[in-house]
Amino acid sequence: MKQILLKIALFFSLLLIPIVALFLTPYSKEFAYHYIENDCYNHGAWIFDRITKNQIPIDVAFIGSSHTIHAFQEKKMEEMLGSEYHLTNLGYCRYGRNLQYAILKLLLQHKSPKLIVLEVSEDEEKNSHDIFPYLAETNDLIFSPTLINRDYLFDLYHGASARLECFKSTYIFDKKPAQTDDRLYGYGEADRIATKEELTENETAWRKRLARKAPESIEKVQLRYPLAYLEKMITLIKEKNISFVFVYLPESGSKLKTPKHANYYQKLAPIFLPPQPELSNHAYWMDASHLNDKGSEILSEWMVKQLQSEFCPKSCE
Numbered sequence: 001m002k003q004i005l006l007k008i009a010l011f012f013s014l015l016l017i018p019i020v021a022l023f024l025t026p027y028s029k030e031f032a033y034h035y036i037e038n039d040c041y042n043h044g045a046w047i048f049d050r051i052t053k054n055q056i057p058i059d060v061a062f063i064g065s066s067h068t069i070h071a072f073q074e075k076k077m078e079e080m081l082g083s084e085y086h087l088t089n090l091g092y093c094r095y096g097r098n099l100q101y102a103i104l105k106l107l108l109q110h111k112s113p114k115l116i117v118l119e120v121s122e123d124e125e126k127n128s129h130d131i132f133p134y135l136a137e138t139n140d141l142i143f144s145p146t147l148i149n150r151d152y153l154f155d156l157y158h159g160a161s162a163r164l165e166c167f168k169s170t171y172i173f174d175k176k177p178a179q180t181d182d183r184l185y186g187y188g189e190a191d192r193i194a195t196k197e198e199l200t201e202n203e204t205a206w207r208k209r210l211a212r213k214a215p216e217s218i219e220k221v222q223l224r225y226p227l228a229y230l231e232k233m234i235t236l237i238k239e240k241n242i243s244f245v246f247v248y249l250p251e252s253g254s255k256l257k258t259p260k261h262a263n264y265y266q267k268l269a270p271i272f273l274p275p276q277p278e279l280s281n282h283a284y285w286m287d288a289s290h291l292n293d294k295g296s297e298i299l300s301e302w303m304v305k306q307l308q309s310e311f312c313p314k315s316c317e
Contacts, residue, residue, distance in 0.1 A: 009089070030048060031169060034048065035166070043186065046183060049181045049182070050300070052253075061116050062247075063090050069288065073185075073297060074088060080301070094131075098229045100229070105140075108237075113242055115247055117246075120261075122256050126150075127225075148221060148224045161217065169293070189293060198288045199282050205254070210254075246269055258273065274305050275302055
């Protein structure tokens with residue numbers, strides 16, 4: 001019996017060797033951000049190139065989900081603030097604090113922003129972002145900040161898969177990096193107008209969601225995972241002595257005037273609450289979750305006023 005167990009242990013040990021080797025092999029961030037080209041209209045490649053290859057500084061960075069991508073028109077905001085300010089929209093599709101942490105980490109390794117604007121939604125996403133294992137540094141991938149990570153094995157699997165593709169690309173196929181994307185702005189243009197049916201369905205879905213309340217003890221445990229990454233983000237920001245604020249970007253149908261965890265956020269930094277009456281007009285929404293060009297123009301103008309009053313010197317007023 002002992003011999004059989006030893007053989008089984010040896011077998012699995014041999015299987016682990018190549019996996020461990022993959023995680024020990026250097027992992028190219030340039031490969032990682034370009035590898036996810038089929039996700040979020042290749043926004044990952046643009047984020048990498050804007051941060052690491054473009055010499056133009058980033059004074060104000062917006063970090064969040066696709067809500068951020070479709071909310072802030074950096075070019076228009078720069079024109080209002082003045083040419084000495086450079087704004088960049090680093091939003092990425094879908095929720096997940098750990099992915100935002102990875103993007104923030106890359107940003108602070110290469111740029112020195114004066115202000116970082118972090119998106120908050122109605123609630124914190126409790127799961128890992130599905131793109132996190134592709135972009136995360138190996139240490140961040142392996143050593144989760146808490147034990148409350150339902151997607152840990154999923155992340156390890158896809159992280160190993162990405163690293164295998166990186167190894168093949170580097171040492172077998174000798175594939176050259178993609179051409180640099182030199183665009184300055186990450187705002188996602190959209191002139192579509194949501195139908196009233198879409199907005200009504202979203203409002204109904206939110207009513208049902210808000211009516212279902214998980215036990216407070218369970219939710220408290222689930223929140224440890226996203227808030228652990230949020231706290232890691234804030235630690236990085238404070239280490240660089242950078243100012244930061246939160247901006248609330250809800251969906252059209254939630255009708256929540258403030259985020260669920262507003263008290264928690266307010267202890268860390270100011271929360272900018274968008275103008276509710278203006279954005280209640282269905283003509284300003286691309287779909288039930290995202291603003292279109294008209295809605296984002298209103299929000300961008302509003303955000304400029306917040307930046308002017310809170311952070312800009314008199315010269316930009």
